[in-house]
Amino acid sequence: MTFQIRAVTIYGKQPGQMHTVPFNPGSLNIVTGDSRRGKSALLTIIDYCLASSEYPVKSGVVRDYVGTFAITLVKPGQQLFVARRAPEAKKVVSTVLCIVSQAPGSPPPPLDDLHFVTPRDVAKDILSDFCGIDRNIRVPAIGRATLIAPSVRHALFFCFQAQNEVANEDVLFHSQGKEWRPNTIRGVIPYFLGATDREQALLRSRLRLARKDLSDHQAKLAAARELAPAAGQAQALLTEAIEAHLLQPDATRETTAEGVLRLLRQALLQRGPQVGPDRTDDPISELRTRRAELRSRANRARVRIADLRAALAENSDFTDQANEQRARLATLGLLKRDPVASDVAQCPVCDGPVRSAHATAMTLIDELSHLQSDLHAIGRDTPAIERMISAEEDGLQEVRSQLARNQEEINEVTAAFRALDREPDDERRAAIVQGRISLYLDTAAQLSVGPRVEDRTEELRTRIAELETLLSEDVQGDRLTSFLSLINEQIRFKAQELELEHSSSLLRLDVNRLTVVADTPEGPIPLKDMGSGDNHLGYHVATLLSLHEWFAENDNPVPGVLILDQPSQVYFPPDHVGEEILESDDRILLLNIFKAIHRTLRRLGGKLQVIVMEHADLEDPAFSDYVEHRWRRRDGQALVPSTWLTPEAG
Structure with missing residues (x-):
């Protein structure tokens, strides 16, 4: 089982300021209240503490009065406390975290006991391990000629639905709208669904290394060829040695490489030109x-x-x-x-x-x-x-x-x-030729005694061909298709329970376009064409609940947490900021969402935790019995306590 969230803790910029917001694992947790009370900041705080490369906390009271953020993560028999400072002045993000392994049930420690010494990349690896992710796996990044290692950051694509995502017709997963994220999501989906075979992933990694070895080896061979003497240089030097009377004319009969080298060494040992008949040949x-x-x-x-x-x-x-x-x-x-x-x-x-x-x-x-x-x-x-x-x-x-x-x-x-x-003088002419021969022989000697580059091109190509043959038998595509077929059944079942438009049609999660598609007699209908905002919200919830059911039932390494930020927004005008009162029809539609969440939670028996931040405050037990925090302006309740907002505190 992977982790869930026990609490979110904030530390003020003044000594002794500390506020903890607890949550119940394996259950629905609702935080309701007025606008600008810090509800949406909960998601960004959790995101930031899970080794984000950015600082997602928005400007406002939270940024102004909070100096350190922390979360408490739990899984059976284990608890991990993760804290991270807000960026210091002129810094974009804090690059070190504090990670403490605690006994289950331990409270968050005071700020003075925290030591921020873990670099972000190391923290990401620790959190990935705590999540159960195999960090030896490599998956192809779609659209890029690289392999990536799945991490806890990739798992969060399926755990968060920010305020601008929860009912978005154009994006289905968290941060899908950012550059390169769609390709990354496409690349990691097979792994998190369990379709990636570990052996096949290792073979792909070996194939990548083999191709790199072949490229490096060919570069070494090319460099060695550049250092080697020219093919005709030895024979030309032999001709020069004969012309300089360092060798007899019959030396031209020698054609073997070893014989030519022997004659050149002989010419190098001569003390000046030999006495003999003048040569007239050119x-x-x-x-x-x-x-x-x-x-x-x-x-x-x-x-x-x-x-x-x-x-x-x-x-x-x-x-x-x-x-x-x-x-x-x-x-x-x-x-x-x-x-x-x-x-x-x-x-x-x-x-x-x-x-x-x-x-x-x-x-x-x-x-x-x-x-x-x-x-x-x-x-x-x-x-x-x-x-x-x-x-x-x-x-x-x-x-x-x-x-x-x-x-x-x-x-x-x-x-x-x-x-x-x-150089008309015969002695000097012979000396020049001997100098050229000496340089050539020195180069040849260095190549013979130095580390010889053995040509392993065919061996490496054979290894690559063998790996490609093994990978051609990969059944990842078939497994992914099979798994998606089962998940699609659950999406359709939940869509029918929510009475969404097109729920009577065949529904499928399109992992290439990253959307939900209804296959109708008139043709495929993507999410963006499926009616109004309540349909977009419903399909988001139906899809993510179905995915988390699959993750939990198959023990896949995705945090057992789903965070939804203000799903009721589709039923209110954009400028509505007061206490939320729903019309009866909208109230029923929103309650259907929460009832669908309850059905999934009961089915999973504690393997999933759902956290919802809401403006609305419904009287129905499906909602009211699960409200953990009410942050109303009239009561002075908020994420950042009102006592922190005094002039002295600021």
């Missing part, structure tokens, strides 16, 4: 000749690919036309040969001879036979052509790779020659 010319050959090969490959594609297209065109011609000639198969006179065809309808058409028919049949033979031949040729195109494209790609490596070598040799041209 490495740039050789590289450019090689490049011309590669380009020629690439051009020939492109021409062959174009020719093969043209042949493939011609085959396709011929096949289309031949198939069309064959379809027209296929009906000739209906003609049958006369077994006695082979030159006479028979009509397929009457079996009579068809002599006059025999020659023409036989000619056409022969053409059909040739067409089928041609189509068969083309059918054999087409796959062969496609394989040839694929082979040519692979060859072209290899030539392109060789061209890229050739260009790298040309760039390296050209850059080296520009440097060497400025």
